Amino acid sequence: MDRRTFVRQAVSGLGLAIIPSSTLRAAGAPVALPPTVLAPLGRLPVPVPVPATPGPAAQLDKLPFARLLDRARAAMDTHGRAFQLRDRVALADFNAASREHRFHIVDLISGQTSSYLVAHGRGSDPSHSGFLQSFSNQPNSLATSEGTYRTGAIYYGKHGVSMRLDGLDYSNNNAEARAIVVHGADYVSESHVSSWGKAGRSEGCFAVAPHLISQVIGLLGPGRMIYAGKV
Template structure:
């Protein structure tokens, strides 16, 4: 009796093999032997693509914008299985950086800082965006994740701005990196995170997971609703 093999979807990302099993997703089994193969049909719509699957999530509206950006910048985004959302509607003390798996619907959420130029009074809330060099502000819109490198902050991931209001990201060295001022201890002491110079700064101990889940060639979408 013939045997059919199982297919497995290998979701790419730097260091993914080192992450918990919950972030790796396999394909379902093929039909058992002896059962006629059905006529090939279009791939089923992933469950998470249905609005009811995420309508109650706090990032649902931002995810809708990110999915539209995926379509708008499809030629620039090689991997469409996961997206990162920076929801600057929330205060810096909140978990407002979400990495969402568009196939399973699972998500991981993290702290992320905004730029000092976006919050001059250091209120803990992003007040405005800017794409201007020297502004020290966060820029909104769609980014493509790039290579991991080692610089003044240690490991970091380059970002390419895909829109006119964030297209200076590379020139401004806007990246994802770890920072000591992004932590629960900092929130306990100050009620908010510290501020970056426009970068997406996350907690140092969470950086390997963030970089591993993202990897190069995925979408990061930032906005304030």
């Protein structure tokens, strides 16, 4: 019998075996053993600590957009009842230029991310610099609004398959009235960026490459969060 089996059987005699060891490790819960168990354990060699393998949370904290993700997590707690699905979140990181893959869909369970080009509104970048200059929630501003969005119904419109959005913050609560949605557009394709050095501009919508819109909508679906902002 190896040491690990011996320890597990010793602990199970106290009824602790009903809690899987993997659960205890995941929770980081300290287990206080009575003297009757500590006595035989004390005669065993002191185990060598094994470095913990970084989990998904540790991996996400190292991402370049980790601070924006922190804001999104805080927003999810603030609007907790609005989101039935909390496994995945999308981040529109408008610190980055439009030529960069700045729309990140993050799996909060596995730690995996998928990143895409995304447009910002013409009103947020009047000179078409390729960088978002300002946000606006005003009707007819043609600008991008910052804040927390909930993904809604999927439909087929003038841009093809699209997804409606509901703005949950004061900074974006006109999203539905402004028809701010997720849709595909040729001006956000890789070929457009390659030719012009930047993506085109939307009227405030989250426009992505048309050949990727089905993938983006498939990963998000209704009931998840999109968080847009600059840190």
